Amino acid sequence: xxxHIKIDMEKCTGxxxxxxxxxAVKTGVFNPRDSRIKICLIDIPEIPVPILLDxxxxxxxxxxxxxxxxxxxxxxxxxESKPERAKVSDAKRIAREWLASVSR
Ligand code: SF4
Ligand code: SF4
Numbered sequence: 007x008x009x010h011i012k013i014d015m016e017k018c019t020g021x022x023x024x025x026x027x028x029x030a031v032k033t034g035v036f037n038p039r040d041s042r043i044k045i046c047l048i049d050i051p052e053i054p055v056p057i058l059l060d061x062x063x064x065x066x067x068x069x070x071x072x073x074x075x076x077x078x079x080x081x082x083x084x085x086e087s088k089p090e091r092a093k094v095s096d097a098k099r100i101a102r103e104w105l106a107s108v109s110r
Contacts, residue, residue, distance in 0.1 A: 007084045007085065007086065008084070008085065008087070008088070009064075009067065009082055009083060009084055009085070010064070010082075010083065010085045010088050010089055011058060011062075011064065011069055011071075011072065011080050011081070011082060011083075012080070012081045012082075012083045012085065012089070013056050013058070013079065013080055013089075014078070014079050014080075014081070015054070015055055015056060015079065015100070015104060016079075016104070017077045017078055017079035018045065018054040018055075018056050018077065018079035018080075019054065019077055019079070020045055020047055020052060020054030021076075022038060022045050023074040023075065023076075024041070024043050024045070024056070024071035024072075024074055024075050024080060025038035025041035025043060025044065025045055025071075026038055026041070026074075027070050027071050027073070027074040028040075028041040028042050028043050028062075028070065028071045029041040031065065031070045042058070042059045042061045042062040042063075043056060043057070043058050043059065043062060043071050043080070044056075044057045044059060044094055044097075045057075046094060046097035046098075046101075048097055048098050048101035048102075049101060049105075053101040053104065053105065055097040055100050055101050055104075056079060056080060057091075057092055057093065057094050057096070057097055058091050059091075059094075060091060062091075064082075069082050
């Protein structure tokens with residue numbers, strides 16, 4: 007078993023605190039553009055889709071972003087293997103699929 011960040015987009019409020027925390031710890035500047043996690047806001051009303059970029063290094067096994075996610079949409083958990091990381095370009099499809107699943 008190994009630990010990875012588990013994403014539960016249903017719990018994400020789109021607050022973007024994780025982006026700010028990541029940017030601050032990685033660059034020393036509160037600029038979400040430099041964050042290694044992106045919260046894509048899809049459609050109106052917005053559906054937040056958290057995406058971990060390939061550059062995320064889990065802060066060397068101590069992910070700072072997770073500590074700032076109060077709704078626990080991202081969590082540091084034991085898993086069998088590393089989950090596949092979606093791309094920012096997948097966010098729209100992920101949001102649409104989620105919307106279809108909850109509209110049934
Ligand atoms: S993953 Fe958590 S901290 Fe980041 S935007 Fe969603 S709710 Fe906020
Ligand atoms: S684990 Fe660290 S590098 Fe990865 S998104 Fe979170 S704060 Fe950024």
